Amino acid sequence: MARYAAVDIGSNSVRMLAAEVIPGQPWQTLAIDREVTRIGASVFETGTISVEAMDHVGLVLRRFAQMWSKLDVIAVRAVATSAVRDASNGVAFVERASADLGVPVEIISGQEEARLIYQGVQSRWPQPDGRFLIIDVGGGSAEFIVGEDGDLVEGISRPLGAVRLTESFLQTDPPDQAALHQMTQFIDEKFLPVRKRLQGDKFDRVIATSATAAAIVSAINHIDRLERDQADRLRARTSQIRKLYRLLSGSDLAMRRRVNGIGPRRAEIIVAGVAVFLRVMEELGLKSMSYSAAGVRDGIIADLSARGVGRELTRLSRQQLGVVEEMCRRFQVNIKYARHIADLTSELFDGLQPLHRLPPETGRLLQAASYLHDTGHFVGGTGHHKHSAYLVSNSDLPGFTDVERKLIALLCRFHRKSMPQSRHDNYRSLTPEHRRTIQLLAPLLRLAVALNTSQQQRVDEIHCQVTSQNAVIRVEAHGDCSLELWASELVADIFRQVYDVPLIIEGLR
Numbered sequence: 001m002a003r004y005a006a007v008d009i010g011s012n013s014v015r016m017l018a019a020e021v022i023p024g025q026p027w028q029t030l031a032i033d034r035e036v037t038r039i040g041a042s043v044f045e046t047g048t049i050s051v052e053a054m055d056h057v058g059l060v061l062r063r064f065a066q067m068w069s070k071l072d073v074i075a076v077r078a079v080a081t082s083a084v085r086d087a088s089n090g091v092a093f094v095e096r097a098s099a100d101l102g103v104p105v106e107i108i109s110g111q112e113e114a115r116l117i118y119q120g121v122q123s124r125w126p127q128p129d130g131r132f133l134i135i136d137v138g139g140g141s142a143e144f145i146v147g148e149d150g151d152l153v154e155g156i157s158r159p160l161g162a163v164r165l166t167e168s169f170l171q172t173d174p175p176d177q178a179a180l181h182q183m184t185q186f187i188d189e190k191f192l193p194v195r196k197r198l199q200g201d202k203f204d205r206v207i208a209t210s211a212t213a214a215a216i217v218s219a220i221n222h223i224d225r226l227e228r229d230q231a232d233r234l235r236a237r238t239s240q241i242r243k244l245y246r247l248l249s250g251s252d253l254a255m256r257r258r259v260n261g262i263g264p265r266r267a268e269i270i271v272a273g274v275a276v277f278l279r280v281m282e283e284l285g286l287k288s289m290s291y292s293a294a295g296v297r298d299g300i301i302a303d304l305s306a307r308g309v310g311r312e313l314t315r316l317s318r319q320q321l322g323v324v325e326e327m328c329r330r331f332q333v334n335i336k337y338a339r340h341i342a343d344l345t346s347e348l349f350d351g352l353q354p355l356h357r358l359p360p361e362t363g364r365l366l367q368a369a370s371y372l373h374d375t376g377h378f379v380g381g382t383g384h385h386k387h388s389a390y391l392v393s394n395s396d397l398p399g400f401t402d403v404e405r406k407l408i409a410l411l412c413r414f415h416r417k418s419m420p421q422s423r424h425d426n427y428r429s430l431t432p433e434h435r436r437t438i439q440l441l442a443p444l445l446r447l448a449v450a451l452n453t454s455q456q457q458r459v460d461e462i463h464c465q466v467t468s469q470n471a472v473i474r475v476e477a478h479g480d481c482s483l484e485l486w487a488s489e490l491v492a493d494i495f496r497q498v499y500d501v502p503l504i505i506e507g508l509r
Contacts, residue, residue, distance in 0.1 A: 005076040008078075036265045043086055057097060082164070113157060128149070133198070133284075142280075143157050215261055324372055337455055389410065407430075419494060420438050447491050451475065
């Protein structure tokens with residue numbers, strides 16, 4: 001389990017998403033927010049972000065930071081796109097935005113924006129097979145992304161955002177025909193390089209993203225904008241988009257605001273946004289597009305999770321690793337064996353997060369105990385788990401707090417024989433939270449030890465899968481690992497008692 005936050009500072013609006021990511025499961029949204037700030041309006045008119053826009057964005061970003069500060073997120077990524085890329089004072093804006101947000105804001109390229117959109121779509125609506133096109137029309141730019149058989153083939157960014165086009169061409173209400181014609185010519189001109197590269201390609205699916213796409217699909221499918229989530233994965237035919245464009249381009253702002261599915265602020269820029277989608281669909285000969293609610297924010301969350309950002313919180317720091325390895329050498333523990341156990345417990349901790357749901361930093365305690373659980377053999381083989389606990393409790397472990405040292409010692413104590421119970425004094429003296437931590441981590445350490453019963457490091461990798469019915473651990477090994485599988489089966493009953501789900505252990509060949 002890992003919690004991440006993402007911020008997308010776009011040309012039209014600023015968006016935030018905080019989510020809890022559990023491997024193999026759809027993530028859980030913890031907080032989501034969006035506000036129209038329209039920083040692109042001043043950029044596309046004067047070349048700079050106005051002071052008013054900076055002030056507005058600053059207020060929004062501070063609100064976002066307050067929201068996720070209560071959610072224990074382990075990593076945040078904030079990006080700025082087209083308008084900030086173009087602004088002559090973009091660097092100054094980023095410095096101020098970073099201060100308001102409390103984390104660095106980075107200006108990303110159109111290519112990176114396209115990659116994140118692709119990641120977002122794949123995370124919410126996987127496209128594992130076939131060839132597909134993603135069209136995203138934002139406030140300052142439009143991204144055209146091609147995927148095939150689950151891989152990103154290419155992403156192209158063009159200056160065709162709805163705010164940019166509105167500021168450049170549509171100054172009357174309703175827009176006059178000459179301005180609409182000029183805008184269409186501009187769209188065709190800027191889209192020409194993309195058309196040359198994609199014309200003739202066959203796509204199994206065309207996916208439209210962005211708030212403009214949501215408004216189009218909502219309007220065509222008669223979905224109220226407050227229920228826009230229902231538009232996810234719905235279609236709009238090119239003929240329907242053409243009809244909607246004729247209606248909107250011939251209407252004044254008041255009339256556009258009355259169109260179901262289009263909000264009052266979106267109505268100000270909707271004509272330009274629909275024009276881009278329509279011309280792209282017509283130029284490429286596409287018959288329909290399906291809307292996806294995914295966007296840059298979703299891509300950031302998916303990307304942070306895929307790269308394991310923040311996972312270092314579950315691993316021993318360099319100093320801590322040096323301390324535990326030195327203690328292993330002092331008490332004649334086989335370092336190669338200890339490292340292998342630590343690697344296995346780390347995989348178990350990460351893979352079984354949906355069950356234990358412990359804070360990431362508790363993974364460090366488990367890893368430390370993995371190194372130190374056999375130090376007691378230095379004193380004697382009989383009851384060595386108790387000796388290990390005594391040695392850890394009474395050793396100086398720089399880099400660990402007194403409480404952490406006590407928890408590591410208890411994990412060593414309960415890595416074999418009886419599980420922790422109220423009759424154990426050191427366990428009984430813990431807080432309820434720390435008792436729960438020991439209860440949940442002890443079976444993982446026991447499993448790791450069992451999976452190296454022969455002490456030959458035969459297990460190469462383990463894969464964990466958690467379902468509503470059970471937990472499955474698939475073991476990849478070299479050589480005969482029947483002894484390891486037998487030993488781990490003996491731990492399965494303890495696991496079931498603690499986690500209240502059956503544990504299935506399978507060997508993979």
